Amino acid sequence: MSDPVLEVVDLHVEFPTPTGPARAVDGVSFTLDRGMRMGLVGESGSGKSTTVLALMQLIKAPGRIAGGQVRLAGDDLLGMTPEAIRRARFSRIALVPQGAMNSLNPVLTVRAQIDDLLDAHGSAFSANERSRHVAALLKRVGLAETVADQYPHQLSGGMKQRVCIAISIALSPQVIIADEPTSALDVVVQKQVMQTLIHAQREVGAAIILVGHDMGLMAQFAHVVGVMYAGRLVEIAPVGRIFSDPRHPYTRMLIASLPNFSSRGVFRGIPGVAPSIVDPPPGCAFNPRCPRAENRCSREIPADDLVAAGHRVRCHFAREVADVAPA
C-alpha cells in the first residue's frame, strides 16, 4: 500500500546561540509516499521552513543538522557528499522557494534560466531537443512557448511563479518542495498557481510537500497535513481527520480560529505568545497556552502517539474523546 519516496526519521536542526543551542527542528519524523501531497503548517518559529531546507541540505552555517536520517527512495540524503547532493538537487528533489518570483535572474530570459539548470546537470540535449523540451515544460505549467524568450519583469507575479514551478520539474524530480509559493500573490492568482502545481506534480509523478500557514489551502490541496509547533511535529494525519477530528489542542484551536463565511462577530484566538526556540517552555512547548494543560505537561515532553491509521499526535491527552475547544 505505502510506497515511500521520502523518509524523515528523527530530524534535528540546531542553531548556536550565546545561551546554548536553539532547536529549530526537534525530532521530526514523517514519511512521504509516491505521488502524495503533504502540507506542513506552522507559525513563525515552528521550524517548518527549516525542516524542508534541511532536506535539501540548504541549512547555512552556523546552523547545522544535529541528527536524524533522511532517505530519498532508499538513498541516504544526509550522508551524501556535497557533489552528490548538488546533483540530487532539482534532479531528484526540487524546491520552489519562498518569494520564488524574486529568485529569477532579472537579466536572463526564461529560456536561458532553464538552459542554465539543464547545463548544470549535464544535460546532453541538442539545441533542437532543448528548445522542444523548454516548450513542453512551459506547456506543462500552462504557459505559451513565447514566454521562453521573455524576461522576468515582463511577466506577471503568477506567471513568474509558474516559471519557477516549471524550473522545479525540469529534471522530473521525485519530490517537490514548495515553500509558501503563493504568499506574495493575489488570492485570485493563487488558485491558478496551485492548480498548476498539482498538474505539474501529476505530470512528473512527484510527491510534494507544501509549506504554509493557510489552513484553507491545505484543506483543498493536501492528502496529509502535518502541524508544527516550536520545532516539533505535534500532529500529522490524513486531511479529512485533521479537520474532522483534530487531537492536539493546538490544532483544534488553530482550526477553531479560522474565519469563514458562515459566522460573523465570533473570534476564537489562541491566547499567549508563540514560544521562543532559544528558550522554550519545559515539557510540551504548548503547555503555557493550552487549556487542557496539567502539571505533567510541563515535566514530560509528549511522545508520538498513533491514535488512528496514519494519525500521530504528541499530546498526553490525545486519546481523550471529549472536545477541548475553549469556551
Added chain:
Amino acid sequence: MSPLLEVRAATVAFGGGRAAAPKLALRDVSLTLPAEPSITAIVGESGSGKTTMTRLMLRLQDPTRGTVHYDGQDLKGLDRAAFLRYRREVQAVFQDPFGVYNPFYKIDRSLLLPLRRFGIAATRDEAYELARQSLEAVGLRPGDTLGRYPHQLSGGQRQRVMIARALSLRPRIIVADEPVSMVDASLRATILESLYRLKVERNVSLLYVTHDLTTAYQIADRIVVMFNGEIVEEGDPESVIHQPRHAYTRLLVSAVPPADPKVNWGLENGALAA
C-alpha cells in the same frame, strides 16, 4: 450630523511624463463613512487602490482631483486647531509591525509622544499612566512591554502596541490597513477581536482594509469591494458574500479556499489558464 469621513470624486494619478500617460491609483471614487460608530471593510487586491484610499483619508497624500472631508470640513481647508483635532481623532494601524517603529527609540516613545503632543496628558507621569491603561486594554502587560526596543518584542506584541497607541488618543475612527496580515494566524483572531470590540465598548469606528475576504466578513457591518481603482460593489456582508452582484466579487469569493476538505474547490480538475 455630518458623516465622519467622506471621499468625494477622488482621483489619484501618478507617474506619467512626456511619453507615458499617468497611472490612476483611484478613478473618481466616492465613499462615505457614517457618523455613528461602524465597521467598514474595504476589500481588494494589490493595485485595487485600497491603500491609496487610506492615505487620502489620513491625509498622507492629497488627491489629484476631488476632495476629502472630515466631519463635514474639507481637509485642505482646516485651520491649525481643527487640523490637530483631526489628527487626534483619526488614527492609524499599519501592516508592518516592525517598520512603524523608529528603531532608535524605545517603544515608550510611540505611546508617550502623541499623548503629550495632543495635550491628552499634561505630564510624563500622566502619559505613562494612560499608556499603561491602553496596553492593558489590548491584553499586554506594561511591565513586559514598556522600556523595550522594537526588536525586543514579537510581531504580535508590536502590532498590539500600535493599537494601544491608537486607542489611547481617544479617536473617533481607526484606519487599519492590513493590520493582521503579518501576524501569526493564532494571534489574528485575538487582535481582530480587540479592534471589533472598539465599536461596542468605546464607540470607535473602524475602517478595516484587507485582501482577506473572510476576516472582512467576520468583522464588518459593511463591505466595499475595490478593483483597479474603483469601487465595484458595496453592501452588507451577507449580500456581498452570498449574493454578489459584480463579476469581480464573485471571482474573489470563489478564490477563497474553504477550510473543509469535503468541499470541492476545483483544485484538481481545473483547466490550466494560459
Added chain:
Amino acid sequence: MNAVFRMLRIAVRVLRREPLLLGGLVLLTSVCMFALVGPLIVAPGLAEIGAALPRQRPGGAHLLGTDAQGRDILSALIQATPQTLKIGFFAGVIGLGVGAVLGLLAGYFRGWTDTAIRTFADVIMTIPGIAVLVLVATNIRSMSVMLMAIIVAALAWMYPTRTIRAQTLSMRERPYVDIARLNGIGGLELVFAEIFPNLLPYIAASFVTAVSSAMLATIGLEALGLGPQNELTLGMMIFWAQYYGAMLRGIWWWWAPPVVMMALIFVGLLMTSTGMDRLINKRLRVES
C-alpha cells in the same frame, strides 16, 4: 555610574567581536599617546631650528638624528603629529557636518531645496580639488593649521551630502515617518528627531573616511609647499626634507619617520573604518 560600566562592558564586547576595529583604535590611540606623552620625554625645544648640530645620524642623544636645519627629528615628529591629526579631525568634522545637514535637507524636503543643493554639490564635485586648493593656498599670505582645515573641509562636504541624501531618500519612505507625521510632527523636527538618529551609524563610518581623505589632501598640499610655513606638520616635514635635498644627500632619517608615522595613521584609520563597517552590517543583519 552603573550606566558608565554598562557602556564599557558593551564596548568591550563589541571590540572583542571585531578585531579589526580594535586593532585600528589601538593604533590610533598609540599615535595620539605618542603625541601627548612625547613632549614630556623629549624636550620640545629640540624641534627648533638650530637646536642641535645638523645632519647627525640617528643614535645617541638624538634617537632619530637631526635634519639639515639642526632640528631633532624625534622632537619634531612629536610636535608635527598632533598638528596633522588636528587638521584631519577638524576638516573631517566640518566637511561631514555640513555635508550631513545638506544631505538631510535635500533628501527629506526634495523639490527646489533638493535641486539647489544637489546641483551645487555636483558642480563643485567636478572641479578638481587640488587645483582649487592650490589656487587658494597660493593667494593666502600666512597659512595656519585652522585655515588649512577650513579650506580642505570646503571641498570635502560634497560626497557626504550625496551619500546621506541617498540614505535619507530611502528612510523617508519608512512607515515610522508616516506615523510621525500622523503625530503632527513635520518639517525640520521630523528630519532631526526621526531620520537623523538612524543615520548615525552611516555618519560615524563616513567620519573616518572623511578624516583620512582630509589628511591626505592636507599632506598633499603641504608636500607641495603650500602648507603652514611656521608650524610643523608631517607634510611640512616632508616638504622641508625634499626642499633641502634630503633624498639626494642620503639623509633618510629626515623623511622616513614622518612617512612611517603617516602610514601608521592611515592604516589605523582604514582598519577602524573597515571594522566599523563590518560591525554595522552585522548589526543590520541581526536586527532584520
